[in-house]
Amino acid sequence: MKLLFRNKYFWLLLLVCSFTLLPFLGLSDFHTKGEPREAIVSYTMLASDNWVLPTNMGGETAYKPPFFHWCVAVVSNVYGAVTEATSRIPSAVALIIMTMATFVFFAKRKGNKIGMITALTAFTSFELHRAGANCRVDMVLTMLTVCAIYDLMRWYEHNMKGVPWIAIVLMGLGTMTKGPVGSIIPCMVMGIFMLMRKVNFFRAFFTLVAFGLLSLLIYGAWFYAAYRQGGQSFLDLMYEENIGRMTNTMNYDSCVNPWPYNFLTVFTGYLPWILLLITTLFFVHWNFKKRINLKSIWSRMLSMDNIDLYSLIAIVSIFVFYCIPQSKRSVYLMPIYPFLAYFIAKLLVWLSDRQQKPLRIYGGILSVLSTLLFVVFVLIKSGIAPLTLLGGHGKHAITNIATMQAFANIGSWWQYVLIFFTTIIGFAWWRYQKRHNGDKLVYGIIVLTFALYLSVDGVYTPAALNVKSQRAVAGCIDRIAPESEGKIYEYIDYAIRTPGDKPHFFELNYYLNNRVHNFYKEKPQSGFLVITHSDYEMCVDGFKKQGYKFKFIKNWAEFDMDLYQFNK
Known part of the structure; x- marks a missing residue:
């Protein structure tokens, strides 16, 4: 632990993530049903002093256990009111904690470079970054799930001795965020890993069942207290949300999508890094004549080192798990993102050593994007681009015109600073990539990515979203x-x-x-x-x-x- 706090990469990562995310949490008004629905639960908790099963004025009770709402209520109580910023702070802090835990987990086992790149790649994936700035339960659940998976590996590395209390507490808080899935997923990942490492089936099964049951104690206490208040209607709701959702027996449709939808969500959710993967495909030698040998693939998997195999199992098992229910949302798959980031980090390091052209092309794409954002901003701000540019009819035309007007009204000095900073970094890339090779190319791309997020989060996104708000x-x-x-x-x-x-x-x-x-x-x-x-x-x-x-x-x-x- 002392070595951790002396690690300059740790503090640099914490500073960069905090500066990129926290200052912009309150800039966007609520504009969808999801965020205010969660925020109003915390508002009702504070107003009614009911921290178990609060009911708002419309007779609505929360569909999820209350840990996330407790966090929002505590932060908001310190501030004095439930605001957009205070209601998003728990998600933002959860993303930062998970990013730091990702760095610590992989840096300890694979070195600071892999740990740093993995953490930064995960943090800048579109899905995680968006969830970290939203008042929804999913980012907190993801952090608790991923950190529990990390701690179970620590327990395994210590010869499976003792009880992994940190993982159990994390899983317990996960169940208090979104139900038993908070315990099921970490135990499932570790269970599959243990079996592939030839741990006795009964030992693996009963050990992880015991850990899972221990993690459900706090959930069981809340469940009983909530039943005392909500009665049969509460039981019906919990059955629908937990059993019905997984067994496809819900009385209503909720985010029903076919299983290929999960591929699409990961593909879009890992922007902008997915563009690097696509670019790299054109520089890889493919041998289509070679037959796929499942036995050989299985042997290679078993020969992986523990971290590679554990990360692969986390990705595949969680992905397959969320293909089972009819209800599918992009945020369900967020626990696989840090493990995907690990393999992307390995790819980045490999490219920096052996094939740098994809890195230069990908950096060029980001640079062009930053320039285009600046050009569009200038055209709108100067009045050259008409307010009707986005088109549309009826209420869509009204919203689109309002969006263009919002862009034209951007005028805070610090927003100009962010816009020019991003543009300068974009222009600087062309000179930078000619003078540097290897790891410096990777870090240059990461800096460019963060610069884009600064202008998008601080300038463009609030302007685009606030016109959709009913404030x-x-x-x-x-x-x-x-x-x-x-x-x-x-x-x-x-x-x-x-x-x-x-x-x-x-x-x-x-x-x-x-x-x-x-x-x-x-x-x-x-x-x-x-x-x-x-x-x-x-x-x-x-x-x-x-x-x-x-x-x-x-x-x-x-x-x-x-x-x-x-x-x-």
């Missing part, structure tokens, strides 16, 4: 319909008919400080109603038969949202 709509509703004049209700017809993951106006509810109630459940006498135009046209006659009278107040066409005042 301004919520502010307008709050002025038109203050709390003193009545409660705000939502009505979504599909939410009444669907048995499972019900849609709500999550963004609106967050920015209205959890003021949005459920019209269908509460059947109020008066107040304000938020409803889509199509739902109003379909349901207004039925409402009037119940004695309701409506007064139209305002419409937001870009969000297909109407506001009415009603009484009965």
Whole structure:
């Protein structure tokens, strides 16, 4: 441990990751249903002092165990409010912790160079970087899962003596983040590895089952407490989310995709590094006449050193595991990303020693991209590019024009600094790659990648995403319909008919400080109603038969949202 804290690479990595990620967490407003849905759970925890199974104003309870929401609530309580930044800090810290753990794990076993490149490659993969700046449970779960896998290898290397309490605690927190999958995956990876290293089946099986059961103790305690509050509806929800999702017996469809979808998500999720792999393919000698010999492949796998085999098992087993359920999302596969980064790091080192042309081409692609971003920014800022450049019709045209206007309005001095820094690094690449070879080419590419992320995270992404947010709509509703004049209700017809993951106006509810109630459940006498135009046209006659009278107040066409005042 003392040697670790004396390692200059460790502190450099921590500084770079923190500086690249943390300053920009609060720049983007919530613009999807996922982030505000999680944030409002933490808001409700603090408001109601219910840390087991809080229920928001609309009657919604969390679909996942509460560890992530505890983290958001604790950070937000220190700050004084649940904000976009405070709700994203747990994910950002989780990404940084996992990056540091990745460096430590591989540097200890493969050297500082491999450890550093592996950690930086994982950190700059699109999927992990995006998840690290989101208020969702997935990045925290990924960190806990990956770190548990690392610690189980430490336990194996110590001749499987004692109990890996760190891994057990990490798995326990993983189950408290998203259910038993937080324990299943680390045990599965280590179990397959132990069997391939010819550990007795019964020893491997019962040992890992014991570790898994120990990790479920805290989850079991929370489960009982939550059942005491939620009763049968809580049990039904947990069955759907855990058993039903894995056995394809859910009462509703949730992110249903065929198994090839997982290949697509990894392909896009590992941008920009996937471009390097594609470039390298053109410089590899392929022998298509050679037959595939499965026995030879198996023998080569068994002859791998422990870290190579363990990393390969983690990639393959987790990938296959998430091909089983119908529900598939790109974030499910994030635990394989650090292990993919290890093999990419080995490829980068090999290329730097033997075949540098793919590195130079790939660096050139990133350099051109940084230049194009600058050119497009100048064209928009100067007014040469018309606001209608992105095209579209109806609400899409409104959003696209607003996006162009947002780019044109970029004007903070530090944003200009980021833009020019990225552009300068991009131009400098052409001179740099002519003067340097070997490892310096790899580190030059990594610097260029980080420069791109700085401008994308700090300038372009917030401008593009904030126009999609309902924050301004919520502010307008709050002025038109203050709390003193009545409660705000939502009505979504599909939410009444669907048995499972019900849609709500999550963004609106967050920015209205959890003021949005459920019209269908509460059947109020008066107040304000938020409803889509199509739902109003379909349901207004039925409402009037119940004695309701409506007064139209305002419409937001870009969000297909109407506001009415009603009484009965």
